[in-house]
Amino acid sequence: MITKGIDCTIERRLLVNYRIEPEVVAAQLPSPFRPQLVSGWAVGGVCFLRLRDVRPAGVPAGFGLTSENVAHRFAVEWDDVYGSHVGVYVPRRDTGSRLASWSGGRLFPGVYHPAQFDSHDVGSSLSIDVNSNDGEVRLSVSAQGADALGGQLFKRTEDAAQFFQEGALGYSPAGNGDYFEGVRLVSNCWDVSPVSVQHMDSSLFDNHSLFPSGTCTLDSGLVMRNLPVRWLAQRKLFPRGTVAVA
Numbered sequence: 115m116i117t118k119g120i121d122c123t124i125e126r127r128l129l130v131n132y133r134i135e136p137e138v139v140a141a142q143l144p145s146p147f148r149p150q151l152v153s154g155w156a157v158g159g160v161c162f163l164r165l166r167d168v169r170p171a172g173v174p175a176g177f178g179l180t181s182e183n184v185a186h187r188f189a190v191e192w193d194d195v196y197g198s199h200v201g202v203y204v205p206r207r208d209t210g211s212r213l214a215s216w217s218g219g220r221l222f223p224g225v226y227h228p229a230q231f232d233s234h235d236v237g238s239s240l241s242i243d244v245n246s247n248d249g250e251v252r253l254s255v256s257a258q259g260a261d262a263l264g265g266q267l268f269k270r271t272e273d274a275a276q277f278f279q280e281g282a283l284g285y286s287p288a289g290n291g292d293y294f295e296g297v298r299l300v301s302n303c304w305d306v307s308p309v310s311v312q313h314m315d316s317s318l319f320d321n322h323s324l325f326p327s328g329t330c331t332l333d334s335g336l337v338m339r340n341l342p343v344r345w346l347a348q349r350k351l352f353p354r355g356t357v358a359v360a
Contacts, residue, residue, distance in 0.1 A: 119171030120222055120345040122178060124301075126235060127338040128162040128242070129278065130255060130311055132319055133267050135329040139188055142324065144287075145353045147203045150189040152267050152277065157189040158330070160253060160316060162242050164233070168214075171344055181211035182231035184244050184253060186318055189281055194356065201283035203294075208246050223295035223347050224286050227251070240309070240337070252317040257335050263308040265334030274336055275306045285351055296348030301341050311335040 139149045139156035149156035162184050169178030187202040208229035209215050215228045229246040238259030245252055268274040285294040311332060319330055 118347050120168060121171050121173065121175075122168040122343060122345070123166045123175070124163065124338060124341040124343055125166045125180075126162075126164040126240070127341070128240060128255070128257060128309070129336045129338075130160045130162070130257075130314055131265065131267060131274075131333045131335065132158040133265070133331050133333045134158050134325065138325055138329045142205075143188065143190060143203060146192040146194070146351070147188075147190040147285075148192065150191045150200055150281070152189070155267060157267060158319065159187055160255075160319075161185045161187055162233075162244075162253075162255065164235075179211060179213060181209055181214050182233060182242075183207065183209045183211075183214065183226070184229070184231075184242075184251075185284075186251075187284065189277075192351075194351065199283065201281050201285065204284050204286040206251065207286065208244060208251055222345070223297045225289050250317070252315065254313065254315040255311065256313040257309040257311050257337070259337075260308045260310040263334050263336070264310070267333050271306060271308050271336070274334070275304055278306075278336070279304045283348065285348075288350075293353070294351040296351060298346045298348055299343055300346060301343040303341055304338075305341070306336045306338050309335040309337050 133155035136149045136156040164182050166180045167175045167178035185204050185207045187204050190203045191200050207226045209226040210231040215226045227246050229244050232243040234241045241256040243254045263271045282299040285296045288295050314332055
């Protein structure tokens, strides 16, 4: 039985963004998704999440779990019977929580693969290493607080914040692969700060068989901290753009 909502606090959310040739991303997206372009580029990225007090919606804080998680994502657009939408396509999620791995797709939308996390978050410095148990995902990032965003995707930090807030609806493949499970991130505040990504290794975005040399470039980084949020389950989405009625 899918829980309709999950409450938690995002203790730390690090977004590492890549600018990518649109046709390269389009070749990897399943129907009905297409790349959402920013300054002529497709946008891919990795979202590193540390969650605190994860619990069913409405349950008081202090009774939930803490977990480290990571998601690979692409900014996308798609159409269905309700109109046109923007959000993110999430091909893969990994988690350091056994409970989250078990409950993904059972109690809440999304498949979560078990992984090992090593994170260090001191002052304005942050480093995270991730290795999935199945050997498919390897990530290593280090970042430092910065005064400006940099990169070519967004002119200002505020522009990046608005882009990701508007794209807070994410879809990922269900366990059986027949449809996509959706979840929307809702928060009354959306404070972000720029970071300088000093080092980033990604088994996905560094894979030149998927992203030929010169087609995928590390662009920028953002961090969000201590945000109370609610994750809301959404209608199922099917490859042809049809949606479930409930």
